[in-house]
Amino acid sequence: MTRINFSPSGKELYPIFHTNNDLERMHKVCSKTLTAAGLKQSDICAVTFGYHLFIAGLFYQGQLEAFGAKVIPLGPGESERAWKVINDYGVSVLISNPSFAVKLASKGLPTIRVLFVGGEPFSSVEGYAEKVREAFGRDITIIDSYSMALCMPVARSCQYESGLHIVDDFVYAEVVDPVTGLPVKPGEKGELVLTHLYKEAAPLLRYRTGDLTVIENKACSCGRSMTLPKGIIGRTDEMVKVKGVKFWPSQIGTILQGFSFATGNYRVVFKTKRGVDFVELFIEGSEYSSEDVEKLEHVLRRDTLVKFNEIIIVEKLEPGPRVVDERNTMPS
Amino acid sequence: MTRINFSPSGKELYPIFHTNNDLERMHKVCSKTLTAAGLKQSDICAVTFGYHLFIAGLFYQGQLEAFGAKVIPLGPGESERAWKVINDYGVSVLISNPSFAVKLASKGLPTIRVLFVGGEPFSSVEGYAEKVREAFGRDITIIDSYSMALCMPVARSCQYESGLHIVDDFVYAEVVDPVTGLPVKPGEKGELVLTHLYKEAAPLLRYRTGDLTVIENKACSCGRSMTLPKGIIGRTDEMVKVKGVKFWPSQIGTILQGFSFATGNYRVVFKTKRGVDFVELFIEGSEYSSEDVEKLEHVLRRDTLVKFNEIIIVEKLEPGPRVVDERNTMPS
Incomplete structure (x- = not known):
């Protein structure tokens, strides 16, 4: 050595x-x-x-x-x-x-x-x-x-x-x-x-x-x-299964780096609605066009294979965890 | 290369x-x-x-x-x-x-x-x-x-x-x-x-x-x-001939590093007194003993071969050049 x-x-x-x-x-x-x-x-x-x-x-x-x-x-x-x-x-x-x-x-x-x-x-x-x-x-x-x-x-x-x-x-x-x-x-x-x-x-x-x-x-x-x-x-150490798909939340961070309107802060919330997974994504950012949002939706879908039910862009994200899992999971 | x-x-x-x-x-x-x-x-x-x-x-x-x-x-x-x-x-x-x-x-x-x-x-x-x-x-x-x-x-x-x-x-x-x-x-x-x-x-x-x-x-x-x-x-680029000896003022700086009372600032002044070279050395420093000064005199003499006529220790040296040559040299 x-x-x-x-x-x-x-x-x-x-x-x-x-x-x-x-x-x-x-x-x-x-x-x-x-x-x-x-x-x-x-x-x-x-x-x-x-x-x-x-x-x-x-x-x-x-x-x-x-x-x-x-x-x-x-x-x-x-x-x-x-x-x-x-x-x-x-x-x-x-x-x-x-x-x-x-x-x-x-x-x-x-x-x-x-x-x-x-x-x-x-x-x-x-x-x-x-x-x-x-x-x-x-x-x-x-x-x-x-x-x-x-x-x-x-x-x-x-x-x-x-x-x-x-x-x-x-x-x-x-x-x-x-x-x-x-x-x-x-x-x-x-x-x-x-x-x-x-x-x-x-x-x-x-x-x-x-x-x-x-x-x-x-x-x-x-x-x-x-x-x-x-x-x-x-x-990989934070993999979540959502809508039957393996999903790695940190991918969102990587994707956001391609969008200049986003600060990089985000929060993804998993819920259960009528028995199925429901995904909300909050993104911190400002000065974006509707094309920006469309492009982001497209890239998120293409690269994660997850359909985000709601994408909400906020100027300032409250401090807190990046991933919140509020799903009612059945005991197996 | x-x-x-x-x-x-x-x-x-x-x-x-x-x-x-x-x-x-x-x-x-x-x-x-x-x-x-x-x-x-x-x-x-x-x-x-x-x-x-x-x-x-x-x-x-x-x-x-x-x-x-x-x-x-x-x-x-x-x-x-x-x-x-x-x-x-x-x-x-x-x-x-x-x-x-x-x-x-x-x-x-x-x-x-x-x-x-x-x-x-x-x-x-x-x-x-x-x-x-x-x-x-x-x-x-x-x-x-x-x-x-x-x-x-x-x-x-x-x-x-x-x-x-x-x-x-x-x-x-x-x-x-x-x-x-x-x-x-x-x-x-x-x-x-x-x-x-x-x-x-x-x-x-x-x-x-x-x-x-x-x-x-x-x-x-x-x-x-x-x-x-x-x-x-x-x-070597600042050699001065004094009292018939080749003298390099920067040696003083090197010598002073061995004395903790000295800040390292000094000024050496060459004069002519009664036709011969006269060397004054001003040293910036404080909290020194008489042994310090004796030792310094000894080292200066030993390492430069120049006899300094006066060594004056001052707390603060006025800004100015390190070497001042005030000798009246005869035109050759």
Whole structure:
């Protein structure tokens, strides 16, 4: 074991271990994803993730150096200085939170060709990619990735932007029913379960991530086929059965990020009306059009498979739980 | 070229380049110095230097990983959290600014066996090593190092604590007269001049560092012999000839760091009295004893070879230049 990173776990820090072999293999499998992202050794890359304690900064620095690109370890914050360095050195590849990237791009980043995003939901947020591309004011390749501190990398998209490909020469991914633990059918929502193929320090064996996703097996021009088309769409540990459908309330939060009128606060209330489930959704937001509401209804229905009986938009939501289950359930 | 770090140069950032070969060689030569410092692969190391933009954090992370020790990239600041991680994980090697190390040690760091210091003058400051050792409350090995962003590593002490050994399988060091550029005799003060032996990206060729030092050639049990016994003792670019002696005012600042009564502010005034040089030194400070002043006089005389005619300690020094030359020099 040689590198010890940490993952924040509440107020505590959870240790993440790597041997030198682990780091080497991690860099090697990432190299393929960098090629698939369209990177060249001549690229000048800047990483705005943190390098202190946590894993993302050193993870990118190491893989990009092993790939042979040129890498500037910017670190987070100090957007003025970051912006100046990126422009002074003609940085062509930016690795950043998407929200920070948009902030930097608002002042002009004419040399960026590829943007790696991470650290925030991205592919799962409707319309986010278009918004980011607009902020850059030109055609850029956006590479989304999904990793956990415990397992870097898990999945990364490629220049063909066909979803996040599982890095399947590093990790074996399954999607299971969160209740039974049995594999779901391809295309069905479930919990992502990960097994390390070669890791020496603290390997994961059928680790239940608690992350809700869909997996599909579909060949891509980049060579990979196991793909999470929308990345992570919610958490499984709060699954509710409603109207006979498995429903994960946190999906609502992910969906709302695609709607600028919504603050992100919501409350979903399950009731029984005339013996059947009745779902009310309260959303905090303002300055919305009727098209906004129609679009939201459509996306909620499409992505959750639940028909919401009432959607009520309020300017300010009373404090309280996000999920209220008032159903009269029969004792079984 | 693969890694681009920066060095602050006024308000600007000066770029520092490394190829992958450069990084590999840097790690290899540093490995020998880690062995000489008494490190083992079983050591758990924590680095409190910054990893963002600047060079020190990644420099230590890379060399310690290549050596095979366990490394926690703590980063600077957040002393509470740093202290907790160091104690929770039984860190045995701390890499830090000496002042930050003392701050951490004041709350107890019972597991530290070796302390690497850097980023501040250390070996050149009289009594600093003793003060640090006292703060740790037990016998620790203190390893001082001297590097510049442009050239990492230059010199590092070993567990025998006989001065800072030039890393002579990486860099060729000379000490020259700052005026003539000719080599000085061994043991004489002068300007450190560096030449990279193998560097691929931006190598230095007889680079004049502007740093004032003394070099000696003296075999040490660790195997090295070219040594900077006190590290860097001042800057050469402000040399003044006084009483026939080459004098570097910045040495005063270095010396004052060893005296807790002094704030570090000083003003040195050169005059002509009865045709000869007369030197007045004003020092800002308070709560000093007559022994303090005697000791200061002694150290100033010993280390600068200049006899100060008057040393005046004032509570508050008027703003103004550090060096005032009021001598009536004859036109030549």
